[in-house]
Amino acid sequence: MPAFQVSVQSSELAVREALKQLLDGLVPLHLDVEEAGTVELVMAEALNNIVEHAYPQGDDTGPITIACNHRRDGLHLTITDRGHGMPDGRTPLGAPVDIDVMPCDIPEGGFGWFLIKDLAKDVQYQRVELENRLSLRLAVALASRSN
C-alpha cells in the first residue's frame, strides 16, 4: 500500500471526514474489525485533541494533515497541525483513569490520552516552528500475518 495523506480543515465534523478518508485509504490492507477499530479509535482521540486544543473555538481554524505509511512493523502515522502547541511541549502522560471511586465521582474525561498511549506505540510529539507533529505507530497489518 503506497503512503498517503489525508488533509482537512479543523472542525468537529472534520474529524469524522478525516477518519473516513483514512479508513478508505487503508482498504487495501484488509484490516480486520479489531485492527480497524484500533486505528479509528486512536486517530479519533488524537484528532479530537487537535480540534479542541490546537484550534479551540473562537480562535482561527487551520489544517490538519495525517500522513500514513505502512511498514513491516505496522502503520506509521504522523498528524500535523498549525495550531497551539501542547502545554509544556509534551503529550499528557495518559495514565489510566482511576475509576475505583464512588459512581457519582467517576470522571467523564481524561480517557483520551490513556487510550492513545495504551493502543499506540512510539508516541512522539514535536513542535517544529509553527507546526505540531504527533507521530505514532499502530501494530496492525504486521508483515508477520498472512493475508
Next chain:
Amino acid sequence: MDLCSRSEQNLQVVSVGEPRIDAAVAIEFKDAMRAATDGGSDTVVLDLSAVQFIDSSGLGAIVAAMKHMGQSRRLALAGLTPTVEKVFRLTRMDSVFSVFPTLDGALSELKH
C-alpha cells in the same frame, strides 16, 4: 440525536439509533439521555446495538448519563459492538456498568 425510549415492564429501554457517539454529538447525546430518563424507571437499559463507534467523549457522555440518573437508579448497557466493547474494556468501565451482550439477555436478567 436518534434515541427511542420504551417501557418493558419495570424497565425503560433506550435504544440509540445513531451509528456514532463521538465528540461531534456527545453533548447532544448527554442532553437527549437526560430528557429520556428524567422521571423514568429505576433501571434503564441503554441499547447500543446500532452504535458502531464511540470515542472517549462518547464514553464520558454515557458516564454523565449514569451520574445524572443518580445513586438509586441503574444504567445497564446492552449490545456493545466490537469497538464500543473495546473502549469499555480498555478503560475498565465495563466493571462500572452492567454490560449485556444482547438486549434480550439484558431484559431476561433485569425484568421482574
